[in-house]
Structures are given as C-alpha cells and as structure tokens.
Amino acid sequence: MRQTLGRSVPACGLLLVACLLTTAASAQTGGEGLSPTLANIKKTHVVHLGYREASPPFSFLDQANRPIGYSLELCEAIVDEIGVEVDDANLKIEYVKVTSDDRIPAVLQNKIDLECGSTTANAERAKQVAFSPLMFVAGTKLMVPKASNISAATDLKGKTVVVTKGTTNEQAMHNVDKKFSLGLNIVTAGDHEQSYQMVVDGKADAFATDDILLYGLIVRHKAQDKFKVTGDYLSYDPYGIMFRKGEPQLAAVVERTFHKLGSNRDLIPLYNKWFVARLPTGEKLNVPISPQLEEAFHVLNDTEGTSN
Incomplete structure (x- = not known):
C-alpha cells in the first residue's frame, strides 16, 4: 500500500x-x-x-x-x-x-x-x-441487551431509542414511530460509539442503526454475551x-x-x-x-x- x-x-x-x-x-x-x-x-x-x-x-x-x-x-x-x-x-x-x-x-x-x-x-x-x-x-435493526424482551419494533412502545445524528436510521425510526403509534423517545448521539454506550449505560432501551454496524460494534467490544441484534429490517440502505x-x-x-x-x-x-x-x-x-x-x-x- x-x-x-x-x-x-x-x-x-x-x-x-x-x-x-x-x-x-x-x-x-x-x-x-x-x-x-x-x-x-x-x-x-x-x-x-x-x-x-x-x-x-x-x-x-x-x-x-x-x-x-x-x-x-x-x-x-x-x-x-x-x-x-x-x-x-x-x-x-x-x-x-x-x-x-x-x-x-x-x-x-x-x-x-x-x-x-x-x-x-x-x-x-x-x-x-x-x-x-x-x-x-444493509438495513436498520435494533441492538438491545440480551435480557431484553424487545424482539421487534412494536415492542418499543413508550421506550427510548438512540440513533446516531445525521444517519438515515433516524428518519427510519421516526417513520416506525408514526406507523405504529409507539410514542418513542428518540434521542441522538454524536457517533456510533456514543450511541452504543447509551445502551450500555442504560440510558436507552435500544440502539437503531444498520445491522452490520451493530454486529461490528458488539464484536469489537467483545459483548456478544451482553447484547443482541433483533427485529426485521426497518429500512433498506x-x-x-x-x-x-x-x-x-x-x-x-x-x-x-x-x-x-x-x-x-x-x-x-x-x-x-x-x-x-x-x-x-x-x-x-x-x-x-x-x-x-x-x-x-x-x-x-x-x-x-x-x-x-
């Protein structure tokens, strides 16, 4: 190189x-x-x-x-x-x-x-x-704690979801919120690492971004036993x-x-x-x-x- x-x-x-x-x-x-x-x-x-x-x-x-x-x-x-x-x-x-x-x-x-x-x-x-x-x-999916009962977007009713500012995932979650009348609290973080950390710290119930990025973050943090990627695709990216x-x-x-x-x-x-x-x-x-x-x-x- x-x-x-x-x-x-x-x-x-x-x-x-x-x-x-x-x-x-x-x-x-x-x-x-x-x-x-x-x-x-x-x-x-x-x-x-x-x-x-x-x-x-x-x-x-x-x-x-x-x-x-x-x-x-x-x-x-x-x-x-x-x-x-x-x-x-x-x-x-x-x-x-x-x-x-x-x-x-x-x-x-x-x-x-x-x-x-x-x-x-x-x-x-x-x-x-x-x-x-x-x-x-890729496509938008959800990262949640392994113990979470969230397995689909419809399980997010009234919960806090973090997205990374400036991503297409942010609009995808607003669309899901409106479609299913979930009453989501959608918050933003400056980058994917900060979004990930919000779930780690319990400040968000789920992190919504492209599935491959979620898998990458989980593996990098060696957190396969702590977090999972779940749900259907919520966008096409x-x-x-x-x-x-x-x-x-x-x-x-x-x-x-x-x-x-x-x-x-x-x-x-x-x-x-x-x-x-x-x-x-x-x-x-x-x-x-x-x-x-x-x-x-x-x-x-x-x-x-x-x-x-």
Whole structure:
C-alpha cells in the first residue's frame, strides 16, 4: 500500500440500486480537462480521505489509532486510479475524521475528496453528492441487551431509542414511530460509539442503526454475551463511496476503479478480508457475503467500465 499522511434484502432491489448508482456516475462522464477535484489533487499531490472512527469493518481505528477498513481500502484503490488519471504515481493520502452529521458538508466544502465510511446512497443525498457503484447493502435493526424482551419494533412502545445524528436510521425510526403509534423517545448521539454506550449505560432501551454496524460494534467490544441484534429490517440502505457531484472525470475514475476490481475478481476477496476473516484488531465478524451482493459484484465484472 501507498504512504499516508496523517441482512436479507430482495435481489432485484439490490441489483436495481447497483445499476442506478453506476448509471448516475456514468451520466456525469464526458467533457475535457481535469475536473476541479482532480486538478487540485494534481497540484497538491494529496488526496483527502474522510474516515469514521467507529464504523467497523468499513472505517475504524486500529490499535495504533490509524484509520483502516473495507471502505478505506476501496478508497485507496480509487486513489491509485486517480494517480493514473493525473499522471502522478506517488500521490499521498491525508486522512480527515468525519462524523455522520458532518460528512456531507465535508464533501461539499472540499475538506475531503472521498468519504470512506458507511454512507447510504439515496435519492435525497444524491441531490447534493455523487456515489460510487454499490459496495454493500444493509438495513436498520435494533441492538438491545440480551435480557431484553424487545424482539421487534412494536415492542418499543413508550421506550427510548438512540440513533446516531445525521444517519438515515433516524428518519427510519421516526417513520416506525408514526406507523405504529409507539410514542418513542428518540434521542441522538454524536457517533456510533456514543450511541452504543447509551445502551450500555442504560440510558436507552435500544440502539437503531444498520445491522452490520451493530454486529461490528458488539464484536469489537467483545459483548456478544451482553447484547443482541433483533427485529426485521426497518429500512433498506445501499452503501457507496461519496464524492463531489458535477465532476465528470472524477465520476469516471471512481466507476472505472470498481469495474477494474470487479473484472479482476478482487471485490469478493476484499469483502472476505473485512467481513469473514479476522480483522487486524483481532475480532472476527464472520458475515459471509450475501448472494445478492455477490451478484451485484458480478454485474461490475460483466459490464465495461466508463473511460474518458
């Protein structure tokens, strides 16, 4: 690697999202010259990657407080492709911490070039930013103490649920609250770690976020005997790498990276590295790739990437 500075969902829905995200990137391609982001990277020789501190296995800190994860490794592959595009094989990476609440502003305000976390690509966000092809799909579930009698959203009547500020899970819980007239006390925390801690401290009855993030937090804290993930999916959340929209060349570079990874059959081994094998921090999620996501990766292999 380079030098640096600083659960079940419909297959048709998953493939549709994969196609939509790829189409969105393709639609921005065309035009001459370097886009603003690429021009600045060529000038400074630095790519700014936004990372999350507590979103394992997508983006988190190792024992030496260095950012690592599945999303970051995908971003590093994009950086390699950017190097080809701007003719600079020695680009450096500067990591910039972001949260759920400030990650989109960080992209819009040019503080980061790529957001490498666990961000849901949806139509509302696509009005402001662009997304890579599909890299994962998750959905909102609940983390509760093992002794809790909560097994579904309808068991939350009158209870306190914590969500991380700035996530799609917050709106999902408001929708559930309204749909079932639960009278929920929905509170927010600054990041996933803080949300998790609220349940640990008994300040919330449940933590609602994407299921894979809940599993990751439980494993990282070695708390499998204390907490469980429960309930049906309360939302559908396809993940993508986020970057500035309206930049044809940058969009093409991001899409080309994913198609190269797909054609080289690197995506599934990369998934297994972070979701099935033991993590560099010692934990093991052991979450095999779903047939739907595997098929979405095959779609990238079967279609040609966009070229400038």
